[in-house]
Amino acid sequence: MGRMTFVELFLCFSAGALMVHAEDPYHFFEWNVTYGTIAPLGVPQQGILINGQFPGPKINCTSNNNIVVNVFNNLDEPFLLTWNGVQHRKNSWQDGTLGTMCPILPGKNFTYHFQVKDQIGSFYYFPTTGLHKASGAIGGLQVHSRDLIPVPFDNPADEYFLLLGDWYNKGHKSLKKQLDSGRSIGRPDGIHINGKSGKVSDKASEPLYTVESGKTYRCRVCNVGMRTSVNFRLQGHTLKLVEMEGSHTVQNVYDSLDLHVGQCLSVLVTANQVPKDYYFVVSSRFAQHPLSSVAIIRYLNGNGPASPELPLSPPDNTEGIAWSINQFRSFRWNLTASAARPNPQGSYHYGQINITRTIKLANSRSYVDGKLRFGLNGVSHVDSETPLKLAEYFGASDKVFKYDIIKDEPPQDNTKLILAPNVLNATFRNFVEIIFENHERTIQTYHLDGYSFFAVAIEPGRWSPEKRKNYNLLDAVSRHNIQVYPNSWAAVMTTLDNAGMWSLRSEMWERVYLGQQLYFSVLSPARSLRDEYNLPDNTPLCGIVPGLPLPPPYTA
Structure with a gap:
């Protein structure tokens, strides 16, 4: 497909590909994905850049804005992006996972088109193909409330996005080769903050951000790493939590906050200390x-370096786990605040809905034919050449996969995969309860595409x-990521009202690549455009789908 101008794109989509309302504004982006040299930990390596940038x-x-992103793949491998936390109402076609889309082949482009319908909050995008996430192509995505919707805090002086995460000095190809050979990628080499890693008393460090005395700033913070939970804090300052994954x-x-892989939140920070430099600290x-x-966070017209005495992280032992669980329990949905719509968040009484299905999922780590694999309830997911959603849409699912190999309860021997x-x-539209049980000694995090859950x-x-x-059946936070501590469990509840094929996965990418994921097939019996969009005209076809007759379109 050749390059299209934004006007051509607009005409293409306004012809009815997604049937969005004309009054909702459009944002157009053209992204070139390339290799380039980066050094998040000071070691030069091949990274994946978008328009020459990392992040x-x-x-x-x-x-409610419409987002149109024309992605050109200039790598030597297939490539996809997913939009972590963006719900894609009725539109799993744009989800950017190998279960829903054919990857963008080298030298080709694909135009994503989705609407941030009835959403606000802090999210990010990242690549889902191979181990690309370990080398970059990650960035922030922030959705503001419309002007007529009140926000429960004063407008900040500015907003800053901080992408944190562990990092490997090996490139994604080397890491993928390790996993394909049956071995783990092992522990990461360090932690980066917006693509850089700093040390105390490094005089050459430029400030991450600059603030003015007396002003309050919103910091949107995401853990975009591969496997490591982190704690972050700002020397001498407190953090006021105001938003978490769209709520x-x-x-x-708080003095500090734990942030697990895949999770995002917003804090307000007031510059109310002596004007000088302060350390923003991230630790595993x-x-x-x-x-x-x-x-370094630098006060404008400040005088003096940051103190080498860093604020302590929470204790990292049995008491540390309890500390983190207690912090989780302190998070509460603001029932009086408006959401993306004028009605208050608390107008949805999820605790009064009868559960129609309980799904208990237990993760496992095992070896199959001598190679490391991960799974859920005895099944280790394998991506097929034909995306699951395409196979289902074209009526060819029986040639690609079987439904419900996985059961709603883990088997007695969960190590056999x-x-x-x-x-x-x-x-x-079932109201489901999902229980995540972690029988391992390492922390887990999970994400569900297409939905928020309580x-x-x-x-x-x-x-x-x-x-x-x-x-908590009153004010649990509506979000899309949940951590599960070692030898612990977590419970979430949601209504499956978003038709499509949706990924539920570990956020530890080694585990995703080696099978710790599944897909929810949520079909609308009415085959109505009120529930799900038709296949977009620009969707590439692959696997067994090319040549098959196009199914009858959904109708109004």
């Missing part, structure tokens, strides 16, 4: 080999039905 360009938009929160104040959590990094596409058949409980031990009495 990539930030998408700054408003609720306004009760505005508690629940890791046997501690890692840390610092960046079946390698196959892992698809759960779900009932449209994170109602996290506790040590094993889940049982009587644990429901400990659920």
Whole structure:
């Protein structure tokens, strides 16, 4: 496909590809994905850049805006981007996973088109193909409230996006080769903050951001790493939590915050200290080999370097796990704040809805034919040449995968893994409870595409039905990522009202690549455009789909 101008793109999409309302504004982006030399930990290596940048360009938009991103793949491998936390209402065609889309082939381009429908908050994008996430192509995506929707805090003086994460000095090709050979990628080499790693008393360091005395700033912070939970803090300052993955929160104040892989949040920071430099500190959590990094926050017209005495991280032992669980329990949905719509967040009484299905998922680590694999309930997912969504849409699913190989309860022996596409058949608009049980000694995090869920409980031990009495059924935060501590469980609840094929996966990318994921197939019985969009005209076809007759389109 040749290059298209933004006007041509607009005409193409306005012809009815997604049937969005004309009054909702459009934002057009053209991104060139290339290799380039980067050095997040000071070691030069091949990275993946978007328009020559790492981190990539930030998408700054408003609720209900239409986002059009024309991505040109100049790599020597297929490539896809996903939009972590963006719900893609009725539109899993744009989800950017190998279960929903054919990858963008080298030298080709694909134009994503999605609407941030009824959403606000802090999100990010990243590549889902291979181990590309380990080498870059990651950037922030922030969705503001519309002007007529009140926000529960004063406008900040400025907004800053901070992308944090562990990093490997080996490139994505070397890491992929390790996994393909049956070995783990091992522990990371360090932690980066917006693509750089800093050390205390490094006089050559430029400030990450500059602030003015007396002003308050919004910091949107995401953990975009491969496997490591982190704790972040700002020397001498407190952090007021105001938003988490698209939901306004009760505005508690913290000295530091844990942030697990895949998670995003917003804090307000007031520059109310002596004008000088201060360290923003990020350190690993629940890791046997501690890692840390610092960046400088500089007061305008300040005088003096940052103190080498860094604020302490929470204790990283049994008490440290309890500390982090207690912090999770302190997070509350702000019931009086408006969401992306005028009605308050608390107008949705999720705790009064009857559960129609309980799905308990247990992760496992095992070896199959001498090679390391990960799984859920005895199934280790394998991507097929034909994306699952395309196979289902064209009526060829029986040639690509079987529904419900995975069961709603883990098997007695969860260490024996079946390698196959892992698809759960779900009932449209069912209200489901998902229990994540972690029987391993390492922390886990999970993400569900296409939805937000209510994170109602996290506790040590094993889940049982009587644990429901400990659920927060009033003001649990609506979010799309949940951590599960070692030998613990977590419970979430959601309504499966977004038709499509949606990825539920570990956020540890080694585990995703080696099978710790599944897909929810949520079909609308009505085959109506009110529930799901038709296949976009620009969708590339691959696998067994090319040449098959196009199914009858969904109707109004």
